[in-house]
Structures are given as structure tokens and as C-alpha cells.
Amino acid sequence: MLLIDCPFCGKRTESEFAYGGPALAPRPDPAALTDAEWVDWLTVPPNPLGWVEERWWHARGCGAWLTLRRHTVTHEIAEVRHGR
Amino acid sequence: MVSVMQRYSALSLLRHALNGHRNWQAAWRSPPLRDRYSAIIVGAGGHGLAAAYYLAKEHGITDVAVLEAGWLGGGNVARNTVTVRSNYMRDESIPFYVRSVDLYDGLTRDLNFNLMQSKRTMIDVLQTWGMVRDRRRRRLIMDIYGSTYQDISVDELRRRVPLLTGGGPDSRLPILGAAVHTDASVNRHDAVAWGYARAADALGVEIHQKTPVTQLLRGPDGAISGVETPRGTVRAPIVALAVSGHTTTLTETVGLRLPLRTINLTAFVSEPVKPALDVIVNCPDLGVYLSQSDKGEMVIGGAPDLGQSFRRDIKQGVFEHTVAMLLELFPAFRRLKLLRQWGGHLDMAHDASPIVSKTDIPGLIVSAGWWGGYKAIPAGGAGLAHLIATGRPDPLTAPFGLNRFRHLDYVVETGTTTAR
Numbered sequence: 001m002l003l004i005d006c007p008f009c010g011k012r013t014e015s016e017f018a019y020g021g022p023a024l025a026p027r028p029d030p031a032a033l034t035d036a037e038w039v040d041w042l043t044v045p046p047n048p049l050g051w052v053e054e055r056w057w058h059a060r061g062c063g064a065w066l067t068l069r070r071h072t073v074t075h076e077i078a079e080v081r082h083g084r
Numbered sequence: 085m086v087s088v089m090q091r092y093s094a095l096s097l098l099r100h101a102l103n104g105h106r107n108w109q110a111a112w113r114s115p116p117l118r119d120r121y122s123a124i125i126v127g128a129g130g131h132g133l134a135a136a137y138y139l140a141k142e143h144g145i146t147d148v149a150v151l152e153a154g155w156l157g158g159g160n161v162a163r164n165t166v167t168v169r170s171n172y173m174r175d176e177s178i179p180f181y182v183r184s185v186d187l188y189d190g191l192t193r194d195l196n197f198n199l200m201q202s203k204r205t206m207i208d209v210l211q212t213w214g215m216v217r218d219r220r221r222r223r224l225i226m227d228i229y230g231s232t233y234q235d236i237s238v239d240e241l242r243r244r245v246p247l248l249t250g251g252g253p254d255s256r257l258p259i260l261g262a263a264v265h266t267d268a269s270v271n272r273h274d275a276v277a278w279g280y281a282r283a284a285d286a287l288g289v290e291i292h293q294k295t296p297v298t299q300l301l302r303g304p305d306g307a308i309s310g311v312e313t314p315r316g317t318v319r320a321p322i323v324a325l326a327v328s329g330h331t332t333t334l335t336e337t338v339g340l341r342l343p344l345r346t347i348n349l350t351a352f353v354s355e356p357v358k359p360a361l362d363v364i365v366n367c368p369d370l371g372v373y374l375s376q377s378d379k380g381e382m383v384i385g386g387a388p389d390l391g392q393s394f395r396r397d398i399k400q401g402v403f404e405h406t407v408a409m410l411l412e413l414f415p416a417f418r419r420l421k422l423l424r425q426w427g428g429h430l431d432m433a434h435d436a437s438p439i440v441s442k443t444d445i446p447g448l449i450v451s452a453g454w455w456g457g458y459k460a461i462p463a464g465g466a467g468l469a470h471l472i473a474t475g476r477p478d479p480l481t482a483p484f485g486l487n488r489f490r491h492l493d494y495v496v497e498t499g500t501t502t503a504r
Contacts, residue, residue, distance in 0.1 A: 001400045001401035002399075002401075014401050015401050015405070017390075018390075019390035022345070022392070035490075039492065042434075042492065043434040043489045044341050044342065044343045045343075045345050045392075047332040047344055047345050047346055048336075049333060052392055054391055054392070072392045072393055072394050073394045075393070
């Protein structure tokens, strides 16, 4: 079980959180991109054996949306920040 | 080199018993690794071995090496819940899974290997109106393609599954009804891997265990030219990846990004108990499903870990949640002891449908995105073999090409057991 260090509530277990998917770059203007870049932004998340940034919602705590930097193999959490 | 496969039968068992079981032939060869083949399949799991078998059997292509990082049948083909069914949502998915169910039903005879195929029926226990609607909607599409769903009442559900005593009118989520999928079955995962391996080997395909692919290789024209392994470079004009979970790990060695995320699914088994459950029970509102193995163990599947994961253990949180949900419906299991747990990682595509496709790199083919890949092994392997042999997808896997993402023409699937 992950122990997520919420900036407002302190260390809380993963069961208090909902997962919100990979933290994407801000939505670009599709008209300013090539088709390939647009499809890439929509459908291709980073999938490394390593660090990913992802969104977690402290649904059963303070309700804040957090961004985590987490390792996909060790599940170590290097950073938790409020917002994006 | 094609060897003569030793046929298994009651008679051969008797004959070998009289000889003290000293003369059984090895089920497959371990030939030396050559430096060139017509095609390489990466991954001796269910899909890779099935593809190798159908390549040899249906297309006559036997100059094929199946390269396996670990040991045969030790990957995700051993890390699932052996559930075979076709109750999906989409016009693209259902005929594919109906075909896979049909192939499984005839596979023991086809491979001359006892898969212990056991038609079980799956019963979906429905506890929210949204799920009732979802099942009705699925049934409309399934009716078209010959898959089956039948609504039954709560009384009928309790008659068929006497152990299911929870979910009463005062519970958190009272049971509203159930949907019966008679096509479902379970079988023995080792036998699927070994059966395909033995039959493919007998047709001349080479299987090389402990041969991890560390790097894909491209020629000067940009096309795939082979793979790098610790045992040396192996060349082939066609390389097909069937490496559930690690597809992007390999494609990124040649700069190819794919719409896949790797996640880890939870499963565990209980101690063996006397026969108590003769159907597969699926509880989609709770995120748990179970069946009883021939040995008597309750085989229990849970939801995926939250977030991407390349681990193959299970998280305590997911485990506790799955057990708590199970006990809501099966309070008698409070006394059941759990023996083993395992995770299996898989790569899920952006639209949750599989990918069997050529890629932007000529000669590189991927079979990935198999959430529920065990049931798809025969039809997925046949589809992958067709693509390798002819360069074109067969009709059943044609909807699952990478091109669908290029056109944002998703096949959004929700037929997975515990996806919520």
C-alpha cells in the first residue's frame, strides 16, 4: 500500500485516494499541432520502468488534487505537490 | 528439422507405465540458437506460442524462433485466473472472443494435450442499476454474434450459487439480479503453454528459453533486422512482440512509442476445499470474481493496482479490498485460508482494446494491450500468425490495428472483469 504524504494532511494510506491518471502536459491547441503530435498527446502516455508523474485525488481526506512523482517498479514516491 | 511428436493417449500412458515411465520423449527440443530466422517471436507465453503454432500449422512457416526471457510458461500465462469467456461490449470484440472460446473448446484434441478444459458458466452478480443496464446493452450486441447472456432472478441466482448468502435487502449493495454467460470455461494454464509449445516444436519451430531480448535492431533502410540477446545477435526480417507488459520497454529501444500503459492485476487462491462452487462468479460492482479449481482451491481475482506498475506482487490495499468485497457476498469464506497470491502485469491500450498490428517500423509487429489476454490466446495467436505470414490482419483482428489511434477511431471496450 502506498503511503502518500499529503501536503495538508500528512502521511495517509493509498485507500484514502482515488487515482486520476497520468499527469499530462496542459491541453495544447489541436489546430497548432500536426495530426501526429495531437494523437500523441491524446493517446500515448509515458510508460517507463522508472519515474512517472500522475494525479491523485485525496477523496477521503482533504479533497485536494495532488501530483505525485512515483516509480513504476519500486513504487517509491519522490515528490508530492498540490495541483499540477 | 521436424520431429515426430509422441502422441499422448490412454494406451501410451499404459505402455509407458509398463516400462516404468523411463522412455517418455522430451515434450520439445532445445536446439542451438542460430543467428538467422525467417521470423522471431519475442515471448514464449500464450500468445507467442499460439502464434508460433498457427504460423507452422496454418501457414507452413517453420523457420521461426520463439525467444523467451525466462522459462516457458513462467510469465503472464501463469499469472492470471484462467477464465475464458466472450461477454464483451463491442461489435469488434465479441466475434473475436467467440472465436477464441470455440478454439479453446477444441484445443485439447487439436494439440493432443489435455487442457482440462471445463465449461463452467459465468454468472455476473449485479448490484447497481448502472451495471444492470450495462449487461442488457452487452446482451443486445452479444446476441448478434452468438455469444450468450441470460437474465436470472435473485432467487434463481441463490439457487444456483448456494454459497452466495450476502447481498440481501439490508446490505450495502443489495443484489438486483444476475446475468448468465453459459459459454465461459476454465482450464489449466500450464497445459495451454506446454500444449502449444510441444505442437509448435513438433512442426519445426524453435523455442529458446532464457534468451531475453535486450534491444531491437534496425537495418540501414529503417526496417527491423533482428534482436540483440545475451546469447548473441539474432537476425530476422520480421520480429513480432508478444511480451505482455513490456511491449513499450522493447519498442522504445528503437524509438517507437505506443498508446500503452502497464498495470498490475491482483489474484490469489485459497487452500483446497471440497467442491462448493461449480460456476465462475463475477461481481463487477465489487471488483472481484472467483471460481473453484479442479484441485479445490478458490481462485480469486481482484482489481488492478491504481496507477502504472511493472511489479508482479500484489498491494496489501488491493488485497484487503478484494477480500472485504468477497466477504460481503460470501460470508462463509471468513474461515477460508488463503495460500498464494500473485500479480500479473499487462499493458492496457488507450481504449482498453487489444493491439495486433504492424507498426511504423517495417517488419516490426506487436500483439499487446491484452487485458484479459488469457481467453484471447487461441484467436489472438491465430491473428498474430496471419499478420506475420501474410502482412495483413485476419478479419477478426483487423479492428485492432494501431491505425485506429491515428484516426482517433477508438474501440472503447469495457468488457474487462474488474475494470471500474
